[in-house]
Amino acid sequence: MGRAPCxxxxxxxxxxxxxxxxxxxxxxxxxxxxxxxWISLPQRAGLKRCxxxxxxxxxxxxxxxxxxxxxxxxxxxxxxxxxxxxGSRWSVIAANLPGRTDNDVKNHWNTKLKKxxxxxxxxxxxxxxxxxxxxxxSFTYNHNHNHINNNNVFNNNNPSIFQANPSSSxxxxxxxxxxxxxxxxxxxHNFNHHHQSYVPITSFSSLLAQCSTTTTSPxxxxxxxxxxxxxxxxxxxxxxxxxxxxxxxxxxxxxxxxENVAHPxxxxxxxxxxxxxxxxxxxxxxxxxxELGFGLIQEVMMNPNCSTYGxxxxxxxxxxxxxxxx
DNA sequence: AAACATCTCAACCGCGAATAT
DNA sequence: CATATTCGCGGTTGAGATGTT
Numbered sequence: 001m002g003r004a005p006c007x008x009x010x011x012x013x014x015x016x017x018x019x020x021x022x023x024x025x026x027x028x029x030x031x032x033x034x035x036x037x038w039i040s041l042p043q044r045a046g047l048k049r050c051x052x053x054x055x056x057x058x059x060x061x062x063x064x065x066x067x068x069x070x071x072x073x074x075x076x077x078x079x080x081x082x083x084x085x086x087g088s089r090w091s092v093i094a095a096n097l098p099g100r101t102d103n104d105v106k107n108h109w110n111t112k113l114k115k116x117x118x119x120x121x122x123x124x125x126x127x128x129x130x131x132x133x134x135x136x137x138s139f140t141y142n143h144n145h146n147h148i149n150n151n152n153v154f155n156n157n158n159p160s161i162f163q164a165n166p167s168s169s170x171x172x173x174x175x176x177x178x179x180x181x182x183x184x185x186x187x188x189h190n191f192n193h194h195h196q197s198y199v200p201i202t203s204f205s206s207l208l209a210q211c212s213t214t215t216t217s218p219x220x221x222x223x224x225x226x227x228x229x230x231x232x233x234x235x236x237x238x239x240x241x242x243x244x245x246x247x248x249x250x251x252x253x254x255x256x257x258x259e260n261v262a263h264p265x266x267x268x269x270x271x272x273x274x275x276x277x278x279x280x281x282x283x284x285x286x287x288x289x290x291e292l293g294f295g296l297i298q299e300v301m302m303n304p305n306c307s308t309y310g311x312x313x314x315x316x317x318x319x320x321x322x323x324x325x326x
Numbered sequence: 327a328a329a330c331a332t333c334t335c336a337a338c339c340g341c342g343a344a345t346a347t
Numbered sequence: 348c349a350t351a352t353t354c355g356c357g358g359t360t361g362a363g364a365t366g367t368t
Contacts, residue, residue, distance in 0.1 A: 016336070037353075038353075039352080039353060052338085052339090053338080088357065088358085089356090089357085090356080090357065091356060102355095103336075103357095104335085106357075107334070107336085111335080112334095
């Protein structure tokens with residue numbers, strides 16, 4: 001037995017909204033709000049629509065703070081960076097782009113960014129790093145547990161990152177402000193921790209550009225996905241004795257703590273296999289590998305041409321476990 | 327100008343999570 | 348605590364717009 005439908009599909013209108021319906025919904029919400037119940041709202045408002053349809057129409061189109069129009073380069077970079085960090089959590093990514101909805105971001109990724117970065121999701125051989133504007137890479141890693149570089153998008157000083165859009169900026173009452181997902185809370189907490197050290201990227205385009213190579217192998221033209229994988233995680237070394245550390249690694253799937261590890265410098269030899277096992281997820285689960293239908297990851301991981309250097313010299317993300325611990 | 331291909335994006339769907347009863 | 352209801356999300360679809368031949 002399947003799930004009961006949310007409304008009587010035979011008696012609701014579907015398809016594009018008319019201007020009259022938009023006006024009706026908008027007026028009703030301005031006067032009454034949702035009343036805490038989208039399902040019963042259409043009936044109260046006099047609309048022959050499913051409640052879910054009303055909610056979607058409001059959130060994705062009618063809300064007064066929606067930003068229409070094309071995405072800026074800065075927005076692109078934020079989307080790309082956050083996509084790599086957390087995968088297709090469109091609502092979280094959208095929360096960092098004022099005026100943009102998860103649907104907008106998702107559509108933009110699927111129709112523009114994927115092609116911009118890879119020249120077609122199903123043909124990685126078309127990928128051409130030289131077609132991507134080069135911007136300075138700004139990896140940041142700090143062994144001394146200091147705060148991160150001010151230039152990157154994960155900066156604590158940037159209030160939009162990992163926080164839902166403040167509803168106070170909305171001049172009209174928001175009928176149903178989206179609650180801040182717990183993921184955001186957790187991430188924000190992690191990133192405000194004064195011991196945190198991690199590897200953000202300011203521009204994924206720049207990372208791809210850094211991976212241009214002197215060889216002609218199509219695979220070697222791909223970015224170093226080993227180093228990209230690490231961007232899904234934040235890594236923190238807390239010194240427990242002069243020569244020993246506890247290693248705290250957080251990822252979207254959880255937190256792993258490893259006690260009594262050697263100095264971070266020595267961890268550069270950690271193998272890909274042990275690292276991915278430590279994270280409890282396989283590289284094949286990685287959003288970018290999934291996106292590309294990637295199979296032969298080892299070859300990419302071993303690609304020496306894809307070492308990327310930040311302004312600080314402490315980081316050379318050449319392999320799993322290496323990017324933040326070098 | 328017409329036919330066809332491709333792109334865009336609003337809308338729908340179904341699921342898991344959260345909340346109410 | 349169990350069940351029902353609602354919400355919110357990510358994946359997918361398809362109509363209309365736009366580009367190409």
